[in-house]
Amino acid sequence: MKQKRRRLSLRNSLLTKYFLIVLSAMLILPIGFPAILVVMTLQAHGGDRLADGVYNSSALEKMWHAEAAKLADASPESVDEALRRLKEQYPKAAMFWVDQTGATRLKLPQTLELPSEWSVPYTIQFMKEASSGSGNYSVVAFLGDQPETGSFMTLQIPRSEMPKAGSPFNARSTAILYSSLLAVLGLFLFISLLFFYRIRKRLVRLETAMTTPAETGIPSPVAAQRLDEIGRLEHAFNDMIAKLERSREREAQEEALRRDLIAKLSHDLRTPLTAIRGHAFGLQQEALSEKGRESLALIDRKIDSLGRLIDNLFSFTLLASGQYPYKPQRVDIVRMARTQLAGWYPAFEQEGFEIDSDLPEEAVYWEVDTQWLERVLDNYLQNVLRHAKSGRCVALRVFAEAGGRIVVADRGPGMNAESMEKGAGIGLSIAALMLKDMKLRSVVRSGPLGTEVHISRL
Amino acid sequence: MARRVLYIEDDADIGKWVKEDLERRGYEVDWLVSGEEAAARVAQADLVVLDVMLPGLDGFTVGRRLKKEAPNVPILMLSARTAVDDKLQGLQFADDYLTKPFHPDELAARLEVLQRRAGLSSGEPLVCAHLLIHPEQQRVVDSRTGEEISLTAKQLQILFYFLRNRGQILTKEQIYEAVWGEPYMDGDKTVNVHIRYLRERIELDPSDPRIIETIRGIGYRVRP
Numbered sequence: 001m002k003q004k005r006r007r008l009s010l011r012n013s014l015l016t017k018y019f020l021i022v023l024s025a026m027l028i029l030p031i032g033f034p035a036i037l038v039v040m041t042l043q044a045h046g047g048d049r050l051a052d053g054v055y056n057s058s059a060l061e062k063m064w065h066a067e068a069a070k071l072a073d074a075s076p077e078s079v080d081e082a083l084r085r086l087k088e089q090y091p092k093a094a095m096f097w098v099d100q101t102g103a104t105r106l107k108l109p110q111t112l113e114l115p116s117e118w119s120v121p122y123t124i125q126f127m128k129e130a131s132s133g134s135g136n137y138s139v140v141a142f143l144g145d146q147p148e149t150g151s152f153m154t155l156q157i158p159r160s161e162m163p164k165a166g167s168p169f170n171a172r173s174t175a176i177l178y179s180s181l182l183a184v185l186g187l188f189l190f191i192s193l194l195f196f197y198r199i200r201k202r203l204v205r206l207e208t209a210m211t212t213p214a215e216t217g218i219p220s221p222v223a224a225q226r227l228d229e230i231g232r233l234e235h236a237f238n239d240m241i242a243k244l245e246r247s248r249e250r251e252a253q254e255e256a257l258r259r260d261l262i263a264k265l266s267h268d269l270r271t272p273l274t275a276i277r278g279h280a281f282g283l284q285q286e287a288l289s290e291k292g293r294e295s296l297a298l299i300d301r302k303i304d305s306l307g308r309l310i311d312n313l314f315s316f317t318l319l320a321s322g323q324y325p326y327k328p329q330r331v332d333i334v335r336m337a338r339t340q341l342a343g344w345y346p347a348f349e350q351e352g353f354e355i356d357s358d359l360p361e362e363a364v365y366w367e368v369d370t371q372w373l374e375r376v377l378d379n380y381l382q383n384v385l386r387h388a389k390s391g392r393c394v395a396l397r398v399f400a401e402a403g404g405r406i407v408v409a410d411r412g413p414g415m416n417a418e419s420m421e422k423g424a425g426i427g428l429s430i431a432a433l434m435l436k437d438m439k440l441r442s443v444v445r446s447g448p449l450g451t452e453v454h455i456s457r458l
Numbered sequence: 459m460a461r462r463v464l465y466i467e468d469d470a471d472i473g474k475w476v477k478e479d480l481e482r483r484g485y486e487v488d489w490l491v492s493g494e495e496a497a498a499r500v501a502q503a504d505l506v507v508l509d510v511m512l513p514g515l516d517g518f519t520v521g522r523r524l525k526k527e528a529p530n531v532p533i534l535m536l537s538a539r540t541a542v543d544d545k546l547q548g549l550q551f552a553d554d555y556l557t558k559p560f561h562p563d564e565l566a567a568r569l570e571v572l573q574r575r576a577g578l579s580s581g582e583p584l585v586c587a588h589l590l591i592h593p594e595q596q597r598v599v600d601s602r603t604g605e606e607i608s609l610t611a612k613q614l615q616i617l618f619y620f621l622r623n624r625g626q627i628l629t630k631e632q633i634y635e636a637v638w639g640e641p642y643m644d645g646d647k648t649v650n651v652h653i654r655y656l657r658e659r660i661e662l663d664p665s666d667p668r669i670i671e672t673i674r675g676i677g678y679r680v681r682p
Contacts, residue, residue, distance in 0.1 A: 271469050274559040278475030281562050300561075307559050335631050335642075342627035342676050357675035363644045 012227040014199065021195060025188045036180055040173055057137065057162055060090075064139040064155050071153070072144025079143065080106045083153065093157045094136070097143070100150030130154075137162045202230045206237065218244045255323060262314050269310050277303045312426040319433050326437060331370050332363040334398050337406060340374060341396045344381050348394055351385065356395035356409075364404040366457065368438045379431045380408040380453050388412020391450055406455040415446040461573065462486045464503035466496050466520065467536070472558075476507070479562045485569075493520030500528045504576070505569055508552070510537040518551075525551040532572040536560065574682075575622045584621060586680065587669050589660060591621065598660070612637060613656045616649075620670065620680040629677040653678060 010016055067086060071079050076099065083095050087108045096107040102118040115122055130138035136156040143151045209222045221241045224234035280299045288296070318324040341357055348355050366373075377396075384394045391411025399405040435442055435455065443454045463485045467473040470491070477487045488503065490496055497520075500506060506524055510517035521533055535552040553575075554568050574584075584591040590601040596614055598607045609617065615637045620628065630649040631642040638648075657664045671679045 270558040271472065275469065275471040275475070277559045277561065278472060278479075281479070282475065303559050307557070311557075332644075335629070338629045338676055339632070342629050342632075342673070345627045345673060345676060346625070355676075359675055361645055 009227070012231075014228045014230070017195065017228075021188075021192055025192075028184050028188065032184055033181065036177060040177065060155065060157070061139050064153075065141045065145055068141035068143055068153055069145035072146065072149070074143065076105060079151075079153070083108055086155075090155075090157075092161055093155050095153065095155055097153035098151060199230065202234075206230070206234060210237070216245070216248060218248060258321070259318070259323060262317060266310060266314050270307065273303055273307060273310075309426070312430055316426055316430050316433070319430060319437075326369050326372065328367050328369050328438070330365050331368055331373065333366050333368075333373070333404055333406060334359050334362075334364050334400075336370060336373065337377070337396055337398050340377050340381070344385075347385060351389060352392055353385075354393045356393065356397075358395070358397040360398060360400045362400060364398060364400045366404060366440075368440070372434045372438055373440075376431045376434050376455070377406070377408065379427045383427070384408065384410040384412065384451075387415075388451065393450075403457045407452055408455075409450060409452045411450040414448050415444065415451055461504045462488065462502060463505045463507055463569070464496065464499055464531075465489045465507045466491075466493055466517075467507075467509045468492065469509075476562070476565070480566070480569075483566055493517070493523075496520055497523050497527045500524045500531055503528075503531055505572060506531055506533040507565075507569075508533055508535055510535060521551050530576065532576050534565075534568055534572060571625070574624060586621065588662065589669070591617075593618070593621075607659055609656070609659055612652055613659065616652060616656055617660070620678070624680050625682040627673050627677045627679045633678070 067082060071082055074082070079097055083097060083106050087093070087095055094108065094112055096112060096114060097105050098118050099105055102123075104114050104116050104118065107114060118126075127140070130136075130140065137159055138157075139155040140152055141154075143149045143153060206222060210219050212219060214220045219241060221238040222234050224231050224238060277300065280296050280303070284293070284296055315324065338357070338359055341355070345355060381394070381396075388394070388410035390413055393411040395407070395409040397407040397409070399407070431442070439458045440455055441458050443456075445452045445454070461484070463480055465473070465477060465480070465487050467476065467489065468491050473489055473491065477489045480487050488499055490499070493508075496506075496508075508517055508521055508524070517535070517537075521535065524531070524533060532553040533551065534554045534556060537555065537557055553572055556565060556568060582593075584593065585601070588601050589607070590599040591597070592599070596618075598609060598614075598617070599605065600607055616633060619633060619636050630646075633649050633653075634640075634642040634646065653670060654664075657667050657670060661667045661669055669680060671681065673679055
């Protein structure tokens with residue numbers, strides 16, 4: 001048979017997908033982390049404010065010194081004016097300026113607690129506090145940006161509005177940084193989980209398809225959409241199903257053929273046998289010697305036994321190959337035995353047998369195929385009729401005790417005696433096979449005074 | 459009156475022999491080697507003997523066709539096949555079944571039984587010991603006195619069931635289910651009681667029955 005081979009391209013491979021995911025994860029860490037840092041730093045130096053009104057210290061310092069430089073020879077009024085304008089721009093900041101005499105001039109807001117005259121110790125104390133990082137964040141610039149002018153202006157901003165010391169970013173930006181990192185990591189986890197989840201889902205689907213057989217006992221094919229490894233597995237699975245289906249069909253065909261052959265063969269063997277019987281019967285009508293009549297009687301008996309042999313042979317063939325139809329049902333064996341004996345009664349009566357039946361009044365049920373059990377009993381009764389004529393007695397008994405028991409008994413010479421015609425063996429083999437399949441067993445007790453066959457459940 | 463048998467058999471040897479044998483026994487035999495024309499001829503026949511393995515049309519197909527054409531004509535199947543399913547399929551329309559190689563006496567005996575069964579509806583009176591039975595009028599007459607014996611409907615049904623199956627031993631289950639038309643219940647004594655009453659009507663000495671024979675532990679029989 002032609003084998004369809006699908007070439008696995010690199011583009012369709014699961015391995016490629018997996019490499020892409022891992023590679024992107026490996027790139028995100030060394031590239032993504034600095035990228036975030038760069039973006040945040042750029043933002044930090046882009047203006048005097050960071051996100052959410054947080055002030056950028058270096059930008060503020062630059063701005064304050066530039067403003068102070070502009071006020072080199074300004075009048076006190078224009079310095080006041082400049083501060084007021086700046087206050088509007090930086091509403092959260094406190095501002096004041098001190099002239100060359102050491103007197104505090106404009107305070108914005110007015111509530112600022114400052115001495116009106118700046119002594120040298122106070123000035124030193126103030127500068128110390130401003131640079132220590134405790135208290136407010138302060139920027140001090142000399143007017144005109146020249147220390148010689150002696151007057152200076154100060155900008156104060158609460159520490160909470162400023163980024164943490166030692167970092168260009170405040171707490172918020174750090175949180176953003178970490179959460180972006182977490183998000184990137186989460187994304188990677190999610191994508192790889194999705195990747196494996198989808199593989200798993202497809203595998204489970206395949207497993208379900210494999211373990212759920214259709215009516216025929218063979219699983220149904222699955223829908224294979226993709227061309228990756230699992231897709232190829234699905235295709236291979238479908239190919240296998242198709243092959244199984246084909247072989248099952250072939251098997252069924254062969255089975256039907258064999259049955260047909262057996263039926264035809266049986267016909268072809270029996271038809272000439274019937275013709276022989278016809279001619280033998282025709283001969284009987286002619287004037288014959290005693291010897292001739294004896295021969296004809298023998299021919300007649302042999303025709304019967306050959307007919308039975310053919311029947312048994314084909315039954316055995318069917319039975320051994322499991323093609324003999326078996327339909328078990330709940331059967332009352334008492335009733336069945338009675339009907340069976342009623343059918344056999346005239347035959348035994350004609351041969352002068354004493355017929356003994358011992359059947360209980362109540363029903364006894366077995367789960368068997370009636371036809372099979374009838375055939376088994378037929379076989380035993382037939383044997384009694386043929387081989388136990390000398391005893392002139394047949395008994396069919398059914399006992400209800402211990403799940404039920406059927407007994408066929410005779411007073412013949414026993415099974416080892418020479419009266420056994422050839423062909424009885426296969427009949428007993430059929431009975432044994434049928435009993436086994438019906439989960440029954442037979443025990444044969446045979447002696448010179450008779451034979452008893454006990455059939456009971458296993 | 460010669461009884462006409464429509465005999466369908468493809469084997470020339472067997473066909474010739476059976477035809478001659480049945481003719482010797484007083485039958486009129488119409489022998490066909492294939493089933494094609496059978497349906498047209500069945501109307502003139504009293505009995506059909508049909509071989510299963512026919513060339514052309516399958517024996518079962520022919521059988522079903524004949525039964526449809528003439529439902530009252532009994533069919534006896536002759537078969538060389540033994541597979542069980544054949545038996546079941548055949549018995550759906552066939553009235554009896556005989557496997558090859560059959561004995562001519564057995565074939566004749568089976569045909570007698572089929573005829574008798576069919577005869578129950580043909581109107582000819584039957585004789586059974588001192589009884590003269592008119593199946594059509596459902597009447598039983600004492601042939602010695604000419605007096606009618608009155609029987610109940612169930613008693614008549616039982617008697618006719620025996621007559622249809624003369625020579626066969628019938629179990630109480632079979633009788634109950636055939637006459638009452640429902641499944642036999644375990645331990646039911648109805649059949650025994652009815653047969654006792656029936657014997658009181660028809661037997662000369664009900665304590666020593668001669669018509670309906672008791673087969674101990676098995677059932678009853680009316681001998682042919």
